[in-house]
Amino acid sequence: MNQYQLNIKADDKQVVLERILQVARYRGFLISGITASVNTGTNIGVIELMVRSERSIDLLVDQINKLIDIKEVTVDNSASQECSA
Amino acid sequence: MASEQKHTGGSLLFSVLQEHGVKHVFGYPGGAIMPIYDALYDSEVEHFLCRHEQGAAFSAVGYARASGKVGVCLATSGPGATNLITGLADALADSIPVVAITGQVPTGAMGSDAFQEIDVFGLSLACTKHSFQVTDINDLARVLHKAFAIALEGRQGPVLVDIPKDIQLAEITTTLEDVSKLRNKVKLPPVDVGHAISLLSHAKKPVLYVGGGVGMANAVDELRTFAKTTNLPSVSTLKGLGAIDPEDENYLGMLGMHGTKAANLAVQECDLLIAVGARFDDRVTGKLDEFAPNAKIIHFDIDTAEINKRRFADAAILGDLKVNLPALAIPLAIDDWLASCQDSKITNAWRYDHPGENIYAPAVLNEISQKMPKNTCVTTDVGQHQMWAAQHMLFNDPTNFLSSGGMGTMGFGLPAAIGAQVSRPTDCVIAVTGDGSFMMNVQELSTIKRFQLPVKILLIDNAKLGMVRQWQDLFFNGRLSETDLSDNPDFIMLATAFDIKAKEITKKSEVSEAVAEMLDHNGPYLLKIKIDAQDNVWPLVPPNTANDKMMESI
Ligand SMILES: Cc1ncc(C[n+]2csc(CCOP(=O)(O)OP(=O)(O)O)c2C)c(N)n1
Numbered sequence: 001m002n003q004y005q006l007n008i009k010a011d012d013k014q015v016v017l018e019r020i021l022q023v024a025r026y027r028g029f030l031i032s033g034i035t036a037s038v039n040t041g042t043n044i045g046v047i048e049l050m051v052r053s054e055r056s057i058d059l060l061v062d063q064i065n066k067l068i069d070i071k072e073v074t075v076d077n078s079a080s081q082e083c084s085a
Numbered sequence: 086m087a088s089e090q091k092h093t094g095g096s097l098l099f100s101v102l103q104e105h106g107v108k109h110v111f112g113y114p115g116g117a118i119m120p121i122y123d124a125l126y127d128s129e130v131e132h133f134l135c136r137h138e139q140g141a142a143f144s145a146v147g148y149a150r151a152s153g154k155v156g157v158c159l160a161t162s163g164p165g166a167t168n169l170i171t172g173l174a175d176a177l178a179d180s181i182p183v184v185a186i187t188g189q190v191p192t193g194a195m196g197s198d199a200f201q202e203i204d205v206f207g208l209s210l211a212c213t214k215h216s217f218q219v220t221d222i223n224d225l226a227r228v229l230h231k232a233f234a235i236a237l238e239g240r241q242g243p244v245l246v247d248i249p250k251d252i253q254l255a256e257i258t259t260t261l262e263d264v265s266k267l268r269n270k271v272k273l274p275p276v277d278v279g280h281a282i283s284l285l286s287h288a289k290k291p292v293l294y295v296g297g298g299v300g301m302a303n304a305v306d307e308l309r310t311f312a313k314t315t316n317l318p319s320v321s322t323l324k325g326l327g328a329i330d331p332e333d334e335n336y337l338g339m340l341g342m343h344g345t346k347a348a349n350l351a352v353q354e355c356d357l358l359i360a361v362g363a364r365f366d367d368r369v370t371g372k373l374d375e376f377a378p379n380a381k382i383i384h385f386d387i388d389t390a391e392i393n394k395r396r397f398a399d400a401a402i403l404g405d406l407k408v409n410l411p412a413l414a415i416p417l418a419i420d421d422w423l424a425s426c427q428d429s430k431i432t433n434a435w436r437y438d439h440p441g442e443n444i445y446a447p448a449v450l451n452e453i454s455q456k457m458p459k460n461t462c463v464t465t466d467v468g469q470h471q472m473w474a475a476q477h478m479l480f481n482d483p484t485n486f487l488s489s490g491g492m493g494t495m496g497f498g499l500p501a502a503i504g505a506q507v508s509r510p511t512d513c514v515i516a517v518t519g520d521g522s523f524m525m526n527v528q529e530l531s532t533i534k535r536f537q538l539p540v541k542i543l544l545i546d547n548a549k550l551g552m553v554r555q556w557q558d559l560f561f562n563g564r565l566s567e568t569d570l571s572d573n574p575d576f577i578m579l580a581t582a583f584d585i586k587a588k589e590i591t592k593k594s595e596v597s598e599a600v601a602e603m604l605d606h607n608g609p610y611l612l613k614i615k616i617d618a619q620d621n622v623w624p625l626v627p628p629n630t631a632n633d634k635m636m637e638s639i
Pocket of ligand 1: 466467468469470471493494495496518519520521522523545547549550551552553
């Protein structure tokens, strides 16, 4: 099981957070942590998502990228790790 | 220059639809969508009243698939909206551009468990490409334009727009925007064809694997030119049927669970598989680890997320097939391989010399395929009849074969045929259905009656849920659990009740005349053919088995 941190930038739209969580669950990633904030000036939301899975993180990055309101998804390698759980 | 106009939310909806060229919509009214139906009363958009919202959604899907335009359906809040869901899921799985409009309770009542309130916006997350809920009349036109743009751009798909009743009633003075400006392009990395060209030119046994993406990208001509220039042997998925010219001597037929032997053997043996708008679906690959085990992969797609999803791509060619296919069209020296594929095609060709007096469905479908007018659009339901249609009918364009692929939804065929007939009023439309599937949206016979749509229905009656019965016989020790339909209604009487001419045949000797009568008939027609309940679809690759280990009989 690997742990990854994704940094996601998204338009501050209705349900964007729900969409991200739904995609993560459906694609087989367990959510182990999340922080989210919105810059009210730019209306851009920044979401840090910690996920665990046996699957390659590219699968999730590609699927989240497909969501219409997403601006950018990056994997934060410094915060990602293999874990024994 | 367009001038400012006064609108209600409802009338603005129809103005925007017309701006996008929408002439026909499918729907069903109800309380929370009444202002929209009131505006429809004055609109030039033609509405087809279906008899269940699922029928409306599938008609919109059929309309879109047969015409390449966006299909539009309408439903009220609550149960109306939930009835659309199956159709939207089907459109998502098969990447079909549909815009669904749902009424919602007024914004002030939202979140109060109001009468016929359901969180359809929440429900839409798993079954649409994108969705909107409009809570300000000033957003309505922009959201609707975006809905059309999203449905069509990149990998196509369904978009839902949920409009609360007060927004439908709200008044606004607005100038309609220029729709062309709103088309935003999906950003993809630049294509590097170098590696793919090298893989192609070194391959000794390459195969072209054609998927539904070709038709969706409107790239049938480019694909055929590519196939001709490279001279590649080709195979097709269910949704790809019609993309390759079916008369092409190098075309080996459908691959996968019920694919032809020639197609599956070629793919299993190939050293390079060129996937074009296809996604390595499990019904195609069989046991994934043993699918095309010796092949390198070139994968053409518009959707980045399909690359490496189920099979690693040695070369990924992302983007518009119309641009990318010509870039790789080089002549190949593969004569020995081609000859062996052609041999296999001949050795394993279908046979229609079925013994006995009983009607043999594959032969009937083959006969219809040969006799039906050019540009006939065939829809299917789901089950054995669907696989027989895919195997034994030939289609010269993907818009001429509409079948629920990704979702495999029974009940698809009849309403999809209605949508197809509305979009192509002068073409022949035939719904090939089974006695189980037909009953799932049988109420749509009413829609056929009302609009006098000349849809032909071929009902292949085995008095069973045939495909499930086949699996119970093969893989569950013949324990036939809940698959008997021997108490079916009298389908002839049923069709007649909807003013649809109907006929039943039970013997092989009656087939030719009955097929001719159906095809010659001007209006709607139902032909029921009785087949043996034991007939199976062959070949069959058992679940979790490599595609070369197909069963060919019991
Ligand atoms: C909505 C839905 N429910 C259940 C199924 C499972 N299923 C697949 S094929 C089939 C039997 C179809 O029977 P029929 O329409 O008579 O076609 P046949 O296989 O006999 O040709 C069933 C129940 C499905 N595909 N879709």
